[in-house]
Amino acid sequence: MEKTDFKYCPKCQAEYKPQIEICKDCNVTLVDTQPFDKPLEKIIWIQIAQFTGKVYGEMAGEILKNNNIPYFLKSDFFSSAFSITPTNVPGAMVKLLVPEDKKEQAENLIINISE
Numbered sequence: 001m002e003k004t005d006f007k008y009c010p011k012c013q014a015e016y017k018p019q020i021e022i023c024k025d026c027n028v029t030l031v032d033t034q035p036f037d038k039p040l041e042k043i044i045w046i047q048i049a050q051f052t053g054k055v056y057g058e059m060a061g062e063i064l065k066n067n068n069i070p071y072f073l074k075s076d077f078f079s080s081a082f083s084i085t086p087t088n089v090p091g092a093m094v095k096l097l098v099p100e101d102k103k104e105q106a107e108n109l110i111i112n113i114s115e
Contacts, residue, residue: 007032010045010072022075029061029073044100045072048107050093057094060110067109069102 007016007030009023016023016030023030051057057073064071074095098106 010070027075029071029075031070031072032065045097046100046103047095047097048103049096049110049113051096051113052094053092054094056113057096060096060113063109063113064098064106067105069098069106069109071096071098071106073097 005018007018007020008014009016009026009028010031011026011028012023014023014025021030022028049057049060051060054073054075057075061071061073074097076093096110
């Protein structure tokens with residue numbers, strides 16, 4: 001994957017300015033990398049973790065990013081619509097997804113992140 005000056009939605013491939021964090025259409029965290037080697041329609045995204053609050057999800061995402069594993073965070077509507085980022089908003093959940101072929105490697109990297 002090629003590093004760029006833009007961010008991309010891993011779901012719809014929309015391109016955003018670097019300061020934007022969440023895709024307005026898909027409600028998922030943007031990634032710093034150019035769209036993947038194969039079309040996104042062919043990538044199977046697997047949920048590998050779920051966290052209460054965005055902070056833990058971002059911690060796990062940073063570990064994956066540092067190991068060149070693409071990921072995205074799927075926030076519930078309430079958290080993303082109102083930009084709430086505390087560690088524990090009652091009922092707020094963030095799902096961490098990675099490509100199916102990176103599942104085992106990603107799970108091994110974030111195994112020690114707990115709430």
